[in-house]
Amino acid sequence: MTETHCNDRDGKVEEYLQLLQSLARELERAIRAISTNTLPDFEESVSNQQELSRRLAGLASGLNDLENPDRKAPPVTFEDGLMLQIQVASAALQSLNQRYGALIARSNRSVAMMVSLFNSFRGNLQEVSGTKPKLQTWSCQI
Amino acid sequence: MRVNPNLVPDVLAALEQSQSALTAALQQVSTGKRVNVPSDDPAASAAMVKNTIETGDTDQYTQNVSSVLSMVQTADSALSNVVSSLTQAISLGTQGANGSTSSSNQQSIAAQVQGILESVVAQANTSYAGYYLFAGTASTTKPFMADASSASGYTYNGNTDVNFAAIGDDMNVQVNLPGSQVFSNSSTDVLGSLSNLVSALQSGNASAIQTATSSVSAALNYIGQQRVFYGNVESRLNSQQTYLQQETVSLSSQQTILVGIDMAEAATELAQAQTANSAALAAAAKVLPTTLLNYLSPPQ
Amino acid sequence: MGGLNTSLLIGLQALQATQGALNATSNNIANSGTAGYTREVVQFSENAERLSGGIVLGGGVSLDSLQSVRDELLNLQIQQQTSQQSSADTQLASLQQLQTYFSSTGQDIASALTAFSKSLSQLSANPSSGGAQQGVVSSGQNLAYAFNSTANGLQTAQSDADSQVTQTVAQINTVTQQIAQLNAQISQLGGAEKDGGTVQDQRDELVKQLSELTGVSISQGSDGETITTANGSPLVVGSQSFSLQTAKGSDGVQHVLDTSGNDITSSVQGGQLGGAIQLRDQILPGFLSQLNALASQFANAFNAAQALGYDSSGNKGGDFFSVPAVGQDAAAGISVKITDPSLIAISSDGSVGSNGNVANLSAALTTPLASGGSVSDGYASLVYQVGTAASNASTQSSAIGQHLLQLTNQQSSVSGVNIDEETTNLIRFQTAYEAAARIVSTIQQLDSVTINMIS
Numbered sequence: 001m002t003e004t005h006c007n008d009r010d011g012k013v014e015e016y017l018q019l020l021q022s023l024a025r026e027l028e029r030a031i032r033a034i035s036t037n038t039l040p041d042f043e044e045s046v047s048n049q050q051e052l053s054r055r056l057a058g059l060a061s062g063l064n065d066l067e068n069p070d071r072k073a074p075p076v077t078f079e080d081g082l083m084l085q086i087q088v089a090s091a092a093l094q095s096l097n098q099r100y101g102a103l104i105a106r107s108n109r110s111v112a113m114m115v116s117l118f119n120s121f122r123g124n125l126q127e128v129s130g131t132k133p134k135l136q137t138w139s140c141q142i
Numbered sequence: 143m144r145v146n147p148n149l150v151p152d153v154l155a156a157l158e159q160s161q162s163a164l165t166a167a168l169q170q171v172s173t174g175k176r177v178n179v180p181s182d183d184p185a186a187s188a189a190m191v192k193n194t195i196e197t198g199d200t201d202q203y204t205q206n207v208s209s210v211l212s213m214v215q216t217a218d219s220a221l222s223n224v225v226s227s228l229t230q231a232i233s234l235g236t237q238g239a240n241g242s243t244s245s246s247n248q249q250s251i252a253a254q255v256q257g258i259l260e261s262v263v264a265q266a267n268t269s270y271a272g273y274y275l276f277a278g279t280a281s282t283t284k285p286f287m288a289d290a291s292s293a294s295g296y297t298y299n300g301n302t303d304v305n306f307a308a309i310g311d312d313m314n315v316q317v318n319l320p321g322s323q324v325f326s327n328s329s330t331d332v333l334g335s336l337s338n339l340v341s342a343l344q345s346g347n348a349s350a351i352q353t354a355t356s357s358v359s360a361a362l363n364y365i366g367q368q369r370v371f372y373g374n375v376e377s378r379l380n381s382q383q384t385y386l387q388q389e390t391v392s393l394s395s396q397q398t399i400l401v402g403i404d405m406a407e408a409a410t411e412l413a414q415a416q417t418a419n420s421a422a423l424a425a426a427a428k429v430l431p432t433t434l435l436n437y438l439s440p441p442q
Numbered sequence: 443m444g445g446l447n448t449s450l451l452i453g454l455q456a457l458q459a460t461q462g463a464l465n466a467t468s469n470n471i472a473n474s475g476t477a478g479y480t481r482e483v484v485q486f487s488e489n490a491e492r493l494s495g496g497i498v499l500g501g502g503v504s505l506d507s508l509q510s511v512r513d514e515l516l517n518l519q520i521q522q523q524t525s526q527q528s529s530a531d532t533q534l535a536s537l538q539q540l541q542t543y544f545s546s547t548g549q550d551i552a553s554a555l556t557a558f559s560k561s562l563s564q565l566s567a568n569p570s571s572g573g574a575q576q577g578v579v580s581s582g583q584n585l586a587y588a589f590n591s592t593a594n595g596l597q598t599a600q601s602d603a604d605s606q607v608t609q610t611v612a613q614i615n616t617v618t619q620q621i622a623q624l625n626a627q628i629s630q631l632g633g634a635e636k637d638g639g640t641v642q643d644q645r646d647e648l649v650k651q652l653s654e655l656t657g658v659s660i661s662q663g664s665d666g667e668t669i670t671t672a673n674g675s676p677l678v679v680g681s682q683s684f685s686l687q688t689a690k691g692s693d694g695v696q697h698v699l700d701t702s703g704n705d706i707t708s709s710v711q712g713g714q715l716g717g718a719i720q721l722r723d724q725i726l727p728g729f730l731s732q733l734n735a736l737a738s739q740f741a742n743a744f745n746a747a748q749a750l751g752y753d754s755s756g757n758k759g760g761d762f763f764s765v766p767a768v769g770q771d772a773a774a775g776i777s778v779k780i781t782d783p784s785l786i787a788i789s790s791d792g793s794v795g796s797n798g799n800v801a802n803l804s805a806a807l808t809t810p811l812a813s814g815g816s817v818s819d820g821y822a823s824l825v826y827q828v829g830t831a832a833s834n835a836s837t838q839s840s841a842i843g844q845h846l847l848q849l850t851n852q853q854s855s856v857s858g859v860n861i862d863e864e865t866t867n868l869i870r871f872q873t874a875y876e877a878a879a880r881i882v883s884t885i886q887q888l889d890s891v892t893i894n895m896i897s
Binding site (some may be wrong): 155178179180181182183184185187188189190191192194195196197199201202203205206209210273277278279280281282301303305306307308311314352401 | 447481512537538541542544545546552553555556557560561563564566567570737787791793794795796797798800801804808818820821823825826827828829830833843844847850851875
């Protein structure tokens with residue numbers, strides 16, 4: 001029973017690690033998407049991040065329950081390598097998240113600035129004279 | 143391949159096109175012509191050069207036919223009067239040759255015939271619009287003038303030339319007979335025969351009067367033959383007049399075909415051009431100022 | 443923990459990269475109205491992935507360069523078509539004005555010929571009428587005036603084209619100097635490979651302006667762009683410009699010389715310059731020489747018909763029309779020699795009242811002249827040619843205009859900026875950022891969960 005228990009637990013921990021890694025990759029993908037102005041990519045990444053973090057939270061609470069269902073059994077020692085990896089991954093994720101969070105905040109401010117700039121657009125559209133095909137004429141100062 | 147974000151050039155080009163179509167339609171309706179400058183239809187414009195000249199010529203020929211006709215009719219009616227006069231002279235001559243006529247009557251008959259001679263000369267000197275009809279081409283000179291030295295008492299001052307009037311392309315009609323041919327021809331001298339009758343009557347010689355009267359009869363026949371010329375000219379002029387009327391209509395239709403427009407059609411086209419132009423303007427109004435910016439900023 | 447530092451680095455690079463990208467976006471929006479602006483696309487390269495503790499971490503991105511999106515082949519096509527259209531437009535403007543002389547205005551040659559012909563057949567019916575005789579003299583004078591004014595119209599068009607040659611050459615020189623200056627700037631930006639961005643856009647726009655003025659040939663050389671005229675005379679080589687000159691030739695018109703003094707007038711093609719030269723040296727002279735031939739041949743034929751008859755004084759008929767001795771300016775110089783109607787050779791035999799010669803006078807209008815057709819045939823042919831030239835120029839200009847529209851639409855697709863698209867993106871970014879920000883805090887909370895789990 002305990003062994004199955006342990007195997008269950010091991011599997012879930014491994015899954016946790018993989019999810020952490022996936023989430024980290026999604027953050028990197030999001031950063032890249034912002035840089036290249038690829039909005040659909042960014043939106044998809046955000047959506048993936050939502051899903052991943054939801055599953056991580058679910059797993060974590062499940063694991064805690066597994067660990068001490070009744071607080072009777074002594075704590076089980078996990079495989080050292082796996083835990084170390086989780087530790088590293090988690091730290092990397094948090095650090096990345098910090099940078100990512102700063103990027104979001106900063107970009108958001110820039111975007112908000114531009115949107116409010118366009119809100120204030122009151123200009124006239126001026127057409128270039130002549131018979132040749134014309135490009136749309138619009139200019140503003142930033 | 144990205145979709146062209148700039149709709150403006152297309153819309154503006156469409157607007158330009160619809161505006162020039164509108165201008166063209168307006169011009170057609172106001173001038174009634176499809177072709178106003180050579181570039182509208184170069185071939186039609188070139189053909190119109192010929193049509194214009196032919197139309198002008200046809201108009202002039204029509205006028206010519208009309209004025210020559212009047213001239214010829216005037217000449218013919220003068221000859222008709224001459225026929226009446228000669229007929230009267232013949233009956234007077236016959237009367238004079240009659241044995242029962244007295245010598246004093248013969249004298250008075252002679253005087254009457256002299257009067258007839260003078261009236262025939264007057265006919266020979268008929269003029270139309272100020273020009274003498276029996277003077278040959280010397281139409282400003284009175285053809286028959288009194289001349290005591292002449293046998294008939296009159297000399298012909300005109301010439302023997304004839305004139306031709308243009309009544310069609312390469313169609314010229316002779317319009318006159320010289321007076322010398324009609325009235326003082328060497329073979330049949332109308333004036334001469336009358337003055338001979340006067341002399342015969344004055345002499346009282348019956349056989350001379352008879353001979354002279356026969357000459358006047360011959361002259362009557364001769365005038366009849368001369369009148370044939372004028373009759374022929376008249377009928378030729380009449381048929382040419384009919385032809386010219388048809389030509390005028392034909393040239394006018396050709397002109398309409400070449401450069402004219404059907405007014406009803408043109409009015410319809412104008413209405414359509416106006417509609418198309420309004421649509422293009424509306425489309426332009428939509429495209430030009432409408433960007434997301436307008437939706438971002440609240441309307442003023 | 444190499445991982446932490448790596449992540450730090452990645453974040454920083456991404457931040458810097460984003461700044462560059464934002465610059466590009468705002469530059470794009472600001473310039474969407476600038477003619478010829480090509481959209482800038484941020485070129486990113488992914489840094490190499492690194493391994494750290496068995497976990498593969500992405501390498502982040504770094505900003506390489508801003509590259510203008512332009513299609514060189516499309517630009518070239520647009521330049522060529524612009525040259526052709528400009529040439530057609532130049533000719534169209536002149537021909538549209540010219541063809542009013544050939545339209546049915548009442549003072550045109552066709553109307554004058556009609557009146558002259560009418561006056562002669564009226565004379566045939568009324569040979570002794572003073573009014574009819576005067577009518578022939580007056581309508582003859584009007585015919586001469588019609589020739590005069592039509593010739594003047596042609597000559598004016600020619601001298602206008604001549605002036606245009608001088609003006610256009612001056613404009614060309616101004617533009618080539620500007621292009622050379624921009625080339626210098628572009629080369630300072632660092633060689634042929636680096637894209638010059640806005641400066642190159644300005645330069646392309648100037649080259650398009652130059653194409654409107656004259657047809658050009660463009661090649662990329664070792665020291666930058668080389669622009670020559672269609673026949674190869676240099677205009678711009680790298681940062682150096684070469685001026686064209688104009689000089690009056692022995693034929694009385696302005697010749698175009700290249701910088702080495704070669705006369706390139708007949709090899710200039712396209713643009714306003716090519717159009718004006720073709721008008722001045724080929725099209726208009728063609729019309730004028732036909733008109734002159736028509737005038738002198740007709741005058742001679744009519745005078746010959748006069749000589750067949752006798753005037754009202756009984757003298758042999760003299761000249762009715764006079765034309766300049768040299769056939770050159772016949773149409774501009776033709777006039778009626780007589781003022782006294784009695785000098786019209788109406789009579790065929792000298793007798794007054796005879797109209798025998800009028801038929802000969804009328805025939806002069808319908809019999810073929812030395813060139814082939816009658817005077818009205820010759821004139822009708824001219825009307826056709828002028829009308830066709832104007833109509834063709836108009837059709838060509840429209841057709842090229844359509845093509846240019848397609849090309850510039852293509853160019854806009856490749857290079858153009860869509861304001862709506864850009865601003866929609868901004869709003870979507872905002873929305874996405876808000877969602878992302880919530881996830882950032884979710885992930886932060888995960889930290890304590892993970893720690894609890896492993897301790």
